[in-house]
Amino acid sequence: MKKRLNIGILGLGTVGSGVLHILKEHQEKISQVTGYTMGIKTALVRQIEKHQNQTDIHLTTDVETILKDPEIHIIVEVMGSIEPAKDYILQALKQGKHVVTANKDLIALHGNELTQVAKENHCDLYYEASVAGGIPILRALVDSLAADNIKKVMGIVNGTTNFMLTKMAKNGLSYEAVLAEAQALGFAEADPTNDVDGIDAARKMVILSRLAFGMNLPLSAISTGGIRSVTATDIQIAHQLGYTIKLIGAAEEQNGTIHGMVGPMLLPNEHPLSGVNNENNAVFVTGSSVGETMFYGPGAGELPTATSVVSDLITVAKNIRMHTTGDGFSHYQHETKLTAKEDIQAKYYLRLNMTDQTGTFLKLTQLFAAHQIGFEQIIQQPFDQNSAMVIIITHQGSKEQLDQAIAGLESDSDMVLKARFDVLEESICTKDY
Ligand SMILES: NC(=O)c1ccc[n+]([C@@H]2O[C@H](COP(=O)([O-])OP(=O)(O)OC[C@H]3O[C@@H](n4cnc5c(N)ncnc54)[C@H](OP(=O)(O)O)[C@@H]3O)[C@@H](O)[C@H]2O)c1
Structure with a gap:
């Protein structure tokens, strides 16, 4: 027996x-x-x-x-x-x-x-x-991908916010309306802070980075944002420009250093993560040998x-x-070094309300030019009698430069920043060969 x-x-x-x-x-x-x-x-x-x-x-x-x-x-x-x-x-x-x-x-x-x-x-x-x-992602990282050098882990790791963003995109609903629906369906808690402010996703990125890179990325070092500032207009305009907005957690290794972020991100529509809808989760892992892989499935339930x-x-x-107990999930561990801000490349989607008067736009371009950031796409629409809504997708620059330009923006009352999301640069899998 x-x-x-x-x-x-x-x-x-x-x-x-x-x-x-x-x-x-x-x-x-x-x-x-x-x-x-x-x-x-x-x-x-x-x-x-x-x-x-x-x-x-x-x-x-x-x-x-x-x-x-x-x-x-x-x-x-x-x-x-x-x-x-x-x-x-x-x-x-x-x-x-x-x-x-x-x-x-x-x-x-x-x-x-x-x-x-x-x-x-x-x-x-x-x-x-x-x-x-x-999704058996932790075991995939420590066992199946043990032979590879993992460069990046990026994913949709919070089902509640993915459900909400999917509903906003499909039905053109506001953040408030989809939050109420998610709460009624039991997908969101009465106090949704941990989910909608990206805290839950950031905690999962800590665990993923520990196993993927053998480094302890502190929660405080993960630049964390949530979906409260995402509007139906952002989703619609992003889509017109060829992007889908998702709450993404990402951690990347760069020359032996690591950096992590959580926040709304514009992904090219053809990126596999763009098609991950409702409360589903997916983790996209890039290894130096395996290339790009994706693990998809139910994130809860x-x-x-x-x-x-x-x-x-x-x-x-x-x-x-x-008789092998006590061995732990993984032995892979080395010193944690955080990537300097000037070494992190990023590209931003910005939504601003700008006073509708001559010279304001010039001020905006001069401000970004002073930090060597160019604009890739610009959309301007009337907002009310005195102001315009301006959407910008910047060219890639260092996070340091981008954040300095944004700090300058925030000190000028003619230009009010309403939303700032990361934009994913094209990955291998979205390129045509
Ligand atoms: N739900 C998911 O889909 C999901 C997915 C991934 C991870 N998780 C994680 O799994 C864990 C459990 O989640 P859940 O959704 O199953 O939670 P849940 O439905 O709220 O169940 C919690 C259970 O723990 C018991 N409990 C809580 N505090 C207790 C205490 N101080 N003393 C004794 N019993 C206590 C409760 O007892 P009573 O029934 O008597 O109240 C209840 O049976 C959490 O850490 C969650 O983050 C959940």
Whole structure:
């Protein structure tokens, strides 16, 4: 008879219920792949009554019941937030229990500390579900692309904002209208700050960069913007100019240094990420040998996310069988050096309201010319009686030069900057051969 591995699960909400389902539905395959039978022994919840009819597994509101149970080998943390999840995971690791988590906030902010404690205790710590839900991107980076030198990771890693931008583009709706719809459908939270201001995406970029480049890109070093300033007009004009606006997280290696950004970006319409719609996610990875690859799929949801969690459980089970636990997700690590602003090349989409009087446009061109930034495309439309809306796509320049020009703009009351988004330069896959 096969040996049983017992799991203690912390949280039985969307992802926890999915884990329960997949372990039950796919138990035969999981057992053949791992050589163990695996099952949940106890689940931690806040309110037992809420879950009594959902499952016949043992429910508890006392975490000690799980952490002190010598028969529980693996902890699945799917309760969310930093505390008490962090404390519970640390306790579990120190007691020799392996941990699988879907908690991106915790891994982005405290991943290094948790990984160190896991290593010291010869325990596994896996978190595939923490980035892009059902897409196996972390394992692809550390295993499948291990032989390559990854140059850039760029993706749509927040489903809520992608749903909102897709609705704005398809139905010509305002930001406020699509936010209300996303909230009604349960895609956006009552307080949408983490999603719409790019914070969630930035945390995922921290995790992606750690595994792609072996560097710790601090959250504070990721220039982070959200979608609040995107209007239906921006989306429409960008489309006319050949671009689609998406909330993009990107991290790029350049001569041994790294830089990261999150913000709305104009992508050429023919770029594969432009066709990623609704709540779907996709991560575009550029390697020096493999070239451009894209990983696409559901970024959240009960069963997709639970699939990633259970894959981690299978990895832990295999490691237990092979006596290789405690090895960590990846050994790849080197010194983190941030790219200097003057070495980052960028190209901007700018939307301004300008007083409609002779000489204002001249001031604008002189300001940018002083910082050696030229304009690639310009559109001017009347805004109201006294002002015009001006849309500019700049030529490429260093971020330093661009930001200096924009600082000059912001000190002139005749020119009010309403939106500033990055524009992606053509990539290999959008070129015709
Ligand atoms: N939902 C997704 O599609 C998705 C995708 C990727 C990653 N994630 C991550 O997965 C994690 C779980 O997300 P979720 O959507 O499943 O959350 P959820 O539906 O809100 O479920 C959370 C569960 O944890 C329990 N819980 C929360 N705080 C607790 C506490 N202090 N003590 C005991 N139990 C507690 C809740 O108990 P009660 O039921 O009794 O309230 C609930 O069962 C989060 O870290 C999230 O970021 C989620």
